[in-house]
Amino acid sequence: MMMGENDILSAEQYYETNNEATPLLLRAPDPPYKMVKNIGISQQALVVDTTGSKMSSANKFPQYMAGVSATLGAMAAGMVLGWTSAAGKNGIDLAKEYNIPLTADEFSWIGSLVTLGAAAICVPIGILSDLIGRKTAMLLLVIPFTIGWLFIIMAKSILMFYVGRFVTGLSGGAFCVTAPMYTAEISESSIRGTLGSYFQLMLVIGILLSYGLGPAINMYNLSLISAVVPVVFFCVFIFMPETPIYYLRKGNRDAAKASLLRLRGSHYNVEPELQALEESLMEEQRKKTSLAQALRTKAARKGLVIAFGLMFFQQLSGINAIIFYAGSIFESANKSISVNVSTLIVGIIQVIAVFLSTLVVDKLGRRILLFVSIVVMLVTTFFLGTYFYLQRQTSVDVTHIGWLPLLCVCVFIFLFSVGFGPIPWLMIGELFSSTTKGISGSSACFFNWLMAFVVTKYYSSLELAAGTYTCFWLFSAICAIGSVFVLVLVPETKGKTLEEIQHELGGQSSSNEADKA
Incomplete structure (x- = not known):
């Protein structure tokens, strides 16, 4: 049966009309199974037996x-x-x-x-x-x-x-x-x-x-x-494999199932997750009229504000200036450190920090890492600005604290790479529904690279006009605003399904939260 644009059927009616078995998620469970409370997509076990033992978990x-x-x-x-x-x-x-x-x-x-x-x-x-x-x-x-x-x-x-x-x-x-x-x-x-x-x-x-x-x-x-x-x-x-969500959006359920089996393991029961994905997409289709209207929803608007804000603070936090000055700062702090060696040290610090971020981001959460990251960046850029001011605008001898800018550079790069480096890119994949993810995520990326161009091309001109110390104090002020932005607007997405995140952005409580209440 072909559904017209204005035909709205419940999930049960849809499967009855098409002579298909009602999915497990929509039926009362038959022994020996019972449904798990708080069903969500991509959980390790959506179905358990009556003894409470889990079925095979996903690989x-x-x-x-x-x-x-x-x-x-x-x-x-x-x-x-x-x-x-x-x-x-x-x-x-x-x-x-x-x-x-x-x-x-x-x-x-x-x-x-x-x-x-x-x-x-x-x-x-x-x-x-x-x-x-x-x-x-x-x-x-x-x-x-x-x-x-x-x-x-x-x-x-x-x-x-x-x-x-x-x-x-x-x-x-x-x-x-x-x-x-x-x-x-x-x-x-x-x-x-x-x-x-x-x-x-x-x-x-x-x-x-x-x-x-x-x-x-x-x-x-x-x-x-x-x-x-x-x-x-x-x-x-x-x-x-291609993503199962893409296949489902194209109406190819068999391919979506095959993709999930490859991603979760052949011994894992993918049906509950697949049916939950279908339900989510069907719900989107019921509400969907056009991309323009989808982008006007509260969840989409808030997602865009958060994504654009994270990209703005990522690029204007001073990371490009820090890396630009890393060679000269390392060299001035220790004459035996060449520019080549200093850039290598910067690269190693970045890799170690981002690797640590991969280990803790699902344990500590996105929000706390972002906040700690930008607060430390605020402090280090303020100290760098103060150091350059004392060095170039006063007669104060700063040679005895030559270790300070070196320490600030290392700490800044480390904390940036733990928080504001990887997490904004990660959250692009989490903040938007599958309907708006393509255009919204790409728009946020466009904004990020545009800001990167502005900083890369025109930072030197600003530094010549206002002084190095002014630039770093400006970065510190931007980080201060960014810390407030994280506290007020950025949600914690750790452990939440993509559907739960959309509910939260739209001002609705997720199914998990409702069940806990």
Whole structure:
């Protein structure tokens, strides 16, 4: 039976009309089973027997495998971001190797065009992933990635560098949308935070690879290695399943079931989870009239405010300035530390911190990590601003506290990488319904990369006009506002299903909360 646009049937009527068995979630349970209270998607056991013993729990290893495979694209994006670290000051080493004269302004464009490329693809890739699937869209990104690196490898002019950097940025930015979306839709709620954090972990690993390889090999060979990483991603990720939610939205229940079986294990009963997903999507269809109206719902509006706010504070917290000054700060604190070694130290700190974040984000929660992260960032940027003020605007001798800026840099990078680095990307996959996730998540990513371009391109001008100390005090003030933003607006999503998060954003109590009341 075909349902008209205005036909509204209850779930029971739908299955009766189509001569199908009513799903377990909609029937009174028959012995020897009883329904578990607080049913939600992606729980380890939705059905138990009358003795209280659990049936076979889901296998998490396939979910981890799929999550790591998907975020290999983030590692490729990280190598794009870290590539310029090997180019020397103002690109002097790059210019010599390729025999292409570069001015400081031209090199700044080589660095910042990546962020423009990333911003340009964010909205289109969200739409494309809804049309052809998350997996297919991610696999197709290997094509522009390869083309972009070929432009850089074979560059004969500045224009070829510009094109190559823009296209590789475009591909890297697309992974910032699709990878969190994919991991959020394949994972159980108990490990969704960990899998979501893998994106930032693989991103900083890619940056660290560029930092580590840069001093050891020339730019040409670094570009060749960077071009291989997307191909490795393709060879691994092609064997991973598409998300079950995408298949259900396309009306392919068998494919969705097969996907869940691959992600949860063949011995796990996926029917309750599959039926819960169907019910959620059917409810969306009943309420859905258009994307524009869906975006006007309270949950969608609040999700956008939170996502845009997190991206704003992430980029304007001072992270780019801290990394920009890391080399000179390390060197001034300890003359034996070269710029290459200092950038390597920064990369190692980032990887260790993000790895720790993957271990605790599902235990401590998103909100507490965000708050602690931004408060510490507030303090460290304030101290950095004070240090630079005393050093450059007064006659105070600060050589006896040369360890202070070094400590501030390390602590800032560590706490940023634990909280405000990975968690905003993770929460993009959690804050939006499947109806609005593509356009909303990609819009937040567009805003993030746009802010990254502004900071990357124009920070030096602001620093020259207002002074380094003013910039860091400004970052400290922004972090202060961000801490209030986290306390007032950001919800805790740890351990909650995607449906429960939508209910909370919409001002409704979730089923779990209602049952606990």
